[in-house]
Amino acid sequence: MSTAPLSATPARRRPQRAAAGRFAVVPLLLFVAVAFGVPALAMAYGAFTTYNPGKPSQYTMGNLTASLQGGYLDALLGSVKLSALSALISVVAGLLVAQAVVTSRFAFLRKAVLSASGVLANFGGVPLAFAFMATLGNAGMLTTKLHLDQHGWSLYSFNGLTLVYLYFLIPLMVLSVIPSLDGLRRQWREAAQNNGATGWQYWRHVALPVLTPSLLGGFVLLFGSAFAAYATAAAMVGATVPLITLQIATALSGNVDPNATNIALAMSLDMVVIATLVMVVYIPLQRRSARWLV
């Protein structure tokens, strides 16, 4: 009998608390609904409709079809190709750098590389473009000193852009793979060696399978950030390399044809679909890599 009131008190308190908690979340949800939800829905709606000021908009698939044709399709494919290539190179290079750091005896090296990576991974945008233009652009220091232009080098091309993207993708990969490399237990390697495995066999049959989810997850993450990048490319190449972000910007600021805006919205929707796919692949991989590497 005496336990009943005791257990009833917390039970009565808890819903109250939860309610107070929920109220604290309301401003955030409202804000996201307005500042993010409205533009996102407007984008989705605009992608499927026509726009004529003063007239009701009509449903159409024309924008989406147009966004997957001709120059727009080239831009989408260009973005996918650039992101995939630069992400792939960054995964390999990032793994090599991370491994070199993790196995190093110098604690200082590890600390320096980690801090530098944290900084460089955020170093997208305009300054990055300028740094590479000053270095490898048409009048860049290295271009003129080494006469690279005579060998057919141009920064303002697909390859040039790939080289620039590596600058923020490799640090991102280093940051995301170092925890996994730390999680590879020494005992696994010793066990493999005791069983007569060579270093290559250890990597082929033990380390890489364990690392695969985090490597794939890293690839997907890098792909996503390269795919969404705009500022660097805009400051650097203008529109000489077809990329979907550049196409959207051109269509939006063109201001000539109201239809162009709706095609830009359709292209944005294409991007959202791809970015969503990226997240859908990334999250389970993240969980899986967390399972082995506690």
Next chain:
Amino acid sequence: MAGVTASALTTEGRPAPSTANGSGPAGARGGVLAGLARIRWGRGTVLLVAGLYFLVPIATTLWFTVDNSPQGFSLDAYRQIFTVPGLWPALQLSLLLAVGTIVLVYLLLIPAVVAVRLGSPRLRTVVELTCTLPLVVPTIALTAGISDVLRWCNDNLAPTPFYATFLDAQNANFPVVLLLAYVVMALPLAFRTLDAGMRALDVRTLLEAAQNNGASRARAIVTVILPNLRSAMLNTAFITLALVLGEFTVASILGYVPFAVWIVNGNSAGQGPVTVAVSIVSLLLTWVLLLVLSVGSERRGRAQAQH
């Protein structure tokens, strides 16, 4: 020896294994000279190439800004930073937006993060999902959506009293539109940072202790929880500041001229060296900021571990 290094280099073509080879005790105990040579070469090459790749662009950019051919060395580009037209208004706008973004992020996220820590797992899922959603919509797509909303408002709100509000929101001196976009863009990282800081605290116990001592709930949160959250809040502020200072996409497409947009415009308007100098200075400042941040949080972490 040459043969050994050569073979080491050929295996180096394959990723990672050879670099890792000697790190295990067995490799070292084996005492094979080849093994030792291999590690050094592998790791050394990787780090050297990476170091060159990451340092050369910075070094040559600095060189570019002080090399005023034909006279040679000159600091003109840096001197012009103080006189070049347009830079200060642009920087002012960026800083103003940064402060606004940070304040709004705090106001929205801190109560939410506290609530998530105290509330049910379902609440956490909802908030986590809400804060992750912006990652699915790339910045440029968000910008397209915003400009679509603005177009619709422009065409439909003119006869209504809301039109004045709508114009205010686009005021070039303090564009609320940009502020909203920046808060959305800052949410994912800010939530993670604040949530991680909150996870390190035993919020429930702290709150109960404060309330047992007679503090109201709000007061307990302000005087007990927030001071403990200081380093996470500082992290969030720095990250948000870096984001807003460097932001180019939304601002340039919507036609505003904060810092990053000014740099690009100035560069194409023929003020090459100054804009490169400004961008390198902004870059170095951001780096110092982030480095101070990472060193500071490490030191605090160590201090806490000692207690």
